[in-house]
Amino acid sequence: MSGTQSSDYTQRLARLETSGIRRFLPTQAPYRWNLKRLGLGRVIDIGCGLGRNLLNCSPDSVGVDHNATSVATCRERGLTAYTPGELAEAPDCGPGSFDSLLCAHVLEHMDETLGNTILEQYLPLVKPGGSVVLICPQEAGYKTDATHVRFVDFDGMRTHAEKVGLTVGRAYSFPFPRSVGKVFPYNEFVVVARTPLDA
Template sequence: MAAVPDDEGNSATPRPTAGPDYAERLARLESARWKQLLDVQAPYRRHVQRLRLGRTVDVGCGIGRNLESLDPGSVGVDHNPHSVQVARSRGLDAWTDEEFFADPVLSAPESFDGLLAAHLVEHLPADQILDVVQPYVSVLAPGGRAAFITPMERGYASDATHVRFSDFPVLIELCAQLGLEVRRTYSFPFPRWTGRLFTYNEFVVLATKPAA
């Protein structure tokens, strides 16, 4: 469940993001004919590949759009079982969060090279972010890389299930709370100012887990 935030960004009225309608919306948006004809996802696929995260746990994987671009052995996790089912139907290795942490092999400590949280943080109220993301840091190996990607202003406003605008300061603070060291911040695919005009411009923060 996502939630509508109060004035301090904490959870208030619950808003469902775990139902079949949400998974269907993701699939419908991705399969829009004009997006297929123009292959608008190509730059984003290449961007994920260039992150070189290695074997990655894709947290909040949805129906698997980014999971398809990650290294072999990568695993997607999502709280929406309907989205997970769609990802599996595409031949991807996806699990619900309950399934992931119930499997001692899947969730073995320090067993992943990378952690990806793309378009996840903005769906979480301030008082839930750490509870959701922290457990995945434990499966990230020392020296492993973490990537956080969130929408800018226009993209944030385009989805009613977004609950907290998560810009560079929010993501940098989150990394500090998770014990991760920020290495780079940048705007993708266009300069920062375009985020107020272009729906698909993104904040990107790259961090590493300190070596033991």
């Protein structure tokens, strides 16, 4: 995970936002639609990066990232984002203050134990019965980033959910069927789960 903490990693993300076909087409439109249709309410976006997903969440949503340069970029874009230490001191970010947790393109950057630890750290911020959305890249996307350390498929995501006490409600491939993920780098595994009602 240390490879994602530098300013160089933030600069790489910024370059990718405007490279290739992204300069000419609204390539993020399907992913915006996918997030919005889930009706996530106020979201805590774990590993928010430059705020690509945070931009598509409700305006009162909050991002958290261990990369301070990425957090600064989010703020320059008018988003609310914190480093983990700052989040702990932030107003209106206490236990049960979020409707949902989003963890997109994060788990593949760390081993299973750390992934569980990260989820356990932030799940108390989600209200009982709230949504948890886990998103990971499929094969082609996994190969595009040298900081990826572990391929996490549907089974791996379900294992994470079960370990931290979530109930999985839905798992699907997006935006195309699962087989496309072997060649199309932007196909994603998506798992939607719930926190316990008596949390």
